[in-house]
Amino acid sequence: MRPQSILMFERLFLASLALSLVGFAISYQAAVDALTSDPAIQQLGLGGGFVLGAAAVGYAMYLGLWYLIAHKAANWAKWVLVVFVALGLTSLRAAFSGSWGLTSVLNLVVYGLELAAIVYLFRADAKAWLSGEETGDSATFE
Template sequence: MRPQSIVQFERLFLASIAVSVINFILGYGAAVAALQRDPNMQQLGLGGGFATAIFAVGTGIYLLLWFLIARKAVNIAKWVLVALVALSVVSLLNSLSASFALNVTTVLGLLTYALEVAAVVYLFRGDAVAWLKGSEPIDPTTFE
């Protein structure tokens, strides 16, 4: 049986992916318009299909990491996810320093980041650490 921290990680992480999918759908038109305005992308002929492919690959990688962590207890996948989330947070901080419009897609993007960070925090609880290392899980009520 999986530890409670892993179950919580799974719920939060899958919720972050669901919010990300909703955000992509809502922001698709604006993303394609931005690609079409960029002269470099015009030269390459990249448009809506490119945006969809990049999103699908990114989501696929996140789903693979979820599966490896939550279902197969692969510890290295945890660290790959931690690195990706850390890079995302750094990227978020850089984009917050620039001017941006506060709209639905911005709020959903911030919610996605918050859910990802909250999910990753659960991977560092004692029962999750033990489970990912292949040890007997520690009962979280032991320390209460």
């Protein structure tokens, strides 16, 4: 049985992925336009397929980490996710420098959900479960 903190992590993290996917769908054409306007990229022939492929790889990695953390209790995956989210937060300043729109707000909410999800991974019941320890408090488990 999984602890309540892991369940909350799962809900928050999957909500962040869903909102991120909505944001990607909204900004897809702008990303393709920005990519194809670069002459160096035009020579490589990269376009919409590359944007979709890169997004698919990113979402697959995040889904894999979610599964390993929430269902397989892989403590190492928690730390990989922490590093990925921390690296993603470095781009938060750039998101605020441009004009504010729906995608900016969605990105801010996604970062908030990711951070909240990660906080749940550091609660006592989640730490015990991820390290393979048995806990005697059955109220913290589903």
